[in-house]
Amino acid sequence: MKSYGEFCALARGLDVVGDRWTMLVVRELLIGPSRYSDLHRSLPGIATNLLVQRLRSLEEAGVVVSTEEAAPVSSRVYSLTEWGRGLQAPLVELARWASPLMSAGAGADHSRGRWLVFSVMALFPKPDALPAKKRFPTVTARIDADGESVLVTSDVSGVNATVTCSGAPADVTVTGTSEQVFATLSGSTARRSQAVVSGPEIKVGLLRQLTALALTA
Missing domain, CATH: 1.10.10.10 (Winged helix-like DNA-binding domain superfamily/Winged helix DNA-binding domain)
Incomplete structure (x- = not known):
């Protein structure tokens, strides 16, 4: 350049x-x-x-x-x-700034399940930035999207995501297109745009608590 x-x-x-x-x-x-x-x-x-x-x-x-x-x-x-x-911090902030642009949906754009790792970085704040008396629930979720799998781990220390193998153990599974999964993780309440969440009711409830803390919720 x-x-x-x-x-x-x-x-x-x-x-x-x-x-x-x-x-x-x-x-x-x-x-x-x-x-x-x-x-x-x-x-x-x-x-x-x-x-x-x-x-x-x-x-x-x-x-x-x-x-x-x-x-x-x-x-x-x-x-x-x-x-x-x-570069992680400035790129995550740029992604957060651009989050409203995701509301238009994927359209004809390419999508990859692994890109949801970066989405998780952008969607959830650091624990010390949470509202008073709020904390991240302890739950793990395996995301299966667009032929790839991502493991999301949440606890009081924060929310992290890594690429994982298909079938990796987790408390709940979230299945759908990357667009549907992004909508679910971002706290969207539009049912037609939601991914399918499976697991014990108490664990699914913890995942809902987590998505309610997304910066886009």
Whole structure:
């Protein structure tokens, strides 16, 4: 990317991450370390040569590091450096700011179940930002959406999400399209847009308590 040539922290930050696709590459690596093939599959529409360029630029800038993993992976794996992980907070805030744009639905856009990991980061505040006398309930939910699974873990320390395997144990399961799951997690009360939630009634009730604490609820 051509530099803006401005002695300004924002401009210099955009010199590093302002190119098209760059922040989405960072999003994927915030979800977890990935091989090139995983990144290409998770970023529909990006040209192979462009992904190579973005990864090279991020490595040169010190945002990303790559390592050769031994068997059974036997591949180069990309991950964020400590400095690169510092992008999580501003990207989560950007996603929160853009949450109203999700109300239009997915339409013809691509969707991936794994992207719900980042949605969870954006939907739920830190425990110290909750209203007085409120706390996150203790519950785990496995999300099955668009052929991928995500495990959401909630307790008094906060809400976290990770990509998991199909069939991973959890208190409740949430099944549907990414659009339906996002609506459910965001506290939407429109039944027709809801994912299917299964599990013991008391655990489903805890999940409802959790979604009621979403910033979009």
